[in-house]
Amino acid sequence: MLPERTDVLVVGAGPTGLAAAVTLAGHGMTATVVDRLPTPPLTSRAAVVHAGTLEVLDRIGVAAPLAARGLPSTRFTVRDRDRVLLTVPFDRLPSRYPYALLVSQAETEAVLADRLTGLGGRVLRPYELTGLDLDGAGATATFAGGETVRARWVVGADGMRSRVRELAGIGFGGPADPGESFLLADLRVDSALPRDQVNLFLARQGPLVWAPLPGGPVRLVAAVDDAPREPEARHFQALLDERGPARRPDRVTDVLWSSRFRIHHRIASSYRSGPVLLAGDAAHVHSPAGGQGMNLGLRDAVALGDALAAVLAGGPDTLLDAYAAARRPLAEEVLGFAAGLTRLTAVPPAARPLRDLVLRAASGLAPVRRRLAVRLAGFEPTGR
Numbered sequence: 001m002l003p004e005r006t007d008v009l010v011v012g013a014g015p016t017g018l019a020a021a022v023t024l025a026g027h028g029m030t031a032t033v034v035d036r037l038p039t040p041p042l043t044s045r046a047a048v049v050h051a052g053t054l055e056v057l058d059r060i061g062v063a064a065p066l067a068a069r070g071l072p073s074t075r076f077t078v079r080d081r082d083r084v085l086l087t088v089p090f091d092r093l094p095s096r097y098p099y100a101l102l103v104s105q106a107e108t109e110a111v112l113a114d115r116l117t118g119l120g121g122r123v124l125r126p127y128e129l130t131g132l133d134l135d136g137a138g139a140t141a142t143f144a145g146g147e148t149v150r151a152r153w154v155v156g157a158d159g160m161r162s163r164v165r166e167l168a169g170i171g172f173g174g175p176a177d178p179g180e181s182f183l184l185a186d187l188r189v190d191s192a193l194p195r196d197q198v199n200l201f202l203a204r205q206g207p208l209v210w211a212p213l214p215g216g217p218v219r220l221v222a223a224v225d226d227a228p229r230e231p232e233a234r235h236f237q238a239l240l241d242e243r244g245p246a247r248r249p250d251r252v253t254d255v256l257w258s259s260r261f262r263i264h265h266r267i268a269s270s271y272r273s274g275p276v277l278l279a280g281d282a283a284h285v286h287s288p289a290g291g292q293g294m295n296l297g298l299r300d301a302v303a304l305g306d307a308l309a310a311v312l313a314g315g316p317d318t319l320l321d322a323y324a325a326a327r328r329p330l331a332e333e334v335l336g337f338a339a340g341l342t343r344l345t346a347v348p349p350a351a352r353p354l355r356d357l358v359l360r361a362a363s364g365l366a367p368v369r370r371r372l373a374v375r376l377a378g379f380e381p382t383g384r
């Protein structure tokens with residue numbers, strides 16, 4: 001049952017809301033965590049957790065159990081069909097987790113939820129936030145069943161279509177068109193590609209990401225002009241045929257899960273409005289190229305949990321302004337990086353040889369490879 005009052009109301013028990021609640025609980029602070037869904041989703045969705053994120057999750061006791069459930073990938077490779085243009089090695093990263101961890105989002109959420117339970121917290125379901133009245137001393141949240149909760153602070157971790165963001169009047173502008181269209185699936189494939197690396201194929205028709213998942217399946221993510229409503233094996237086979245390896249082509253044998261989505265590149269105009277703080281997809285969304293979205297949200301969540309805990313312990317609430325001011329530029333950087341990866345595929349045919357030359361030259365330079373690895377892995381300046 002919902003409490004009448006709480007110090008912190010976390011709206012949304014996706015990876016961001018769970019990580020914020022675990023961080024607070026680790027500091028000995030209790031948050032009320034609500035989600036509108038009756039049970040957690042079981043689908044795989046975001047499938048990569050990078051080393052920089054694992055380092056942050058280590059601080060809240062989540063990295064080791066998560067690593068035990070995932071598949072480490074030691075390289076990120078950019079290809080044009082059979083040609084390797086650029087290899088980014090993760091195995092020299094300055095980390096206890098020198099790899100990109102391939103693991104289903106359902107597993108990531110389950111590990112976070114287990115940790116929260118271990119620290120005495122839990123998620124209250126199904127409670128859908130429908131109203132939020134803000135005042136100088138906090139906020140009164142209203143739920144679909146008519147319940148109300150008075151909170152000193154409200155964390156909007158309720159995803160891309162955040163109700164908290166909307167009710168707090170925080171802008172999330174962007175173009176009116178429906179955004180980039182993506183198809184994704186977890187498949188079984190006969191493939192000659194090595195299973196210790198994530199591959200990005202730069203095809204004329206758009207990017208195709210190929211990533212090995214624990215237990216044998218492969219995750220495909222492709223930008224497409226028009227995604228079919230119910231993607232089938234033949235759609236993914238066609239994508240592999242037009243963009244994937246040519247000499248020894250992959251063969252799809254089974255589709256385990258598939259989906260489609262459209263996405264814009266957007267950032268909230270501010271991460272704080274009075275008692276409301278935003279984190280994760282509620283604060284930023286962008287293309288899945290580079291697998292950065294959920295990672296950025298997890299790192300937001302730990303930073304916000306630390307800041308809120310310090311304020312609850314008597315610190316000044318300017319710490320929350322510092323959170324907002326520090327995290328938004330990081331989202332701008334990640335959006336720019338994801339857009340850059342997408343632009344690499346949009347190069348016109350005449351300029352492709354030059355692009356490939358530049359990538360291969362970059363691949364030969366150890367400092368460039370190292371910088372790219374650190375960038376992809378999501379290491380952030382300390383203190384943000």
Ligand SMILES: Cc1cc2nc3c(=O)[nH]c(=O)nc-3n(C[C@H](O)[C@H](O)[C@H](O)COP(=O)(O)OP(=O)(O)OC[C@H]3O[C@@H](n4cnc5c(N)ncnc54)[C@H](O)[C@@H]3O)c2cc1C
Binds near residue numbers: 012035
């Ligand atoms: C099909 C699909 C595939 C994806 N693939 C990738 C990928 O390959 N790589 C990648 O980086 N990212 C991917 N993403 C995005 C990734 O899933 C998100 O970045 C990540 O889930 C963000 O976490 P979050 O906790 O901020 O938000 P969410 O995971 O969206 O969680 C928000 C939570 O808030 C709850 N909620 C919403 N509104 C309310 C309300 N009014 N009241 C109470 N609860 C509410 C929701 O039920 C949900 O549980 C994918 C997303 C989808 C849908």
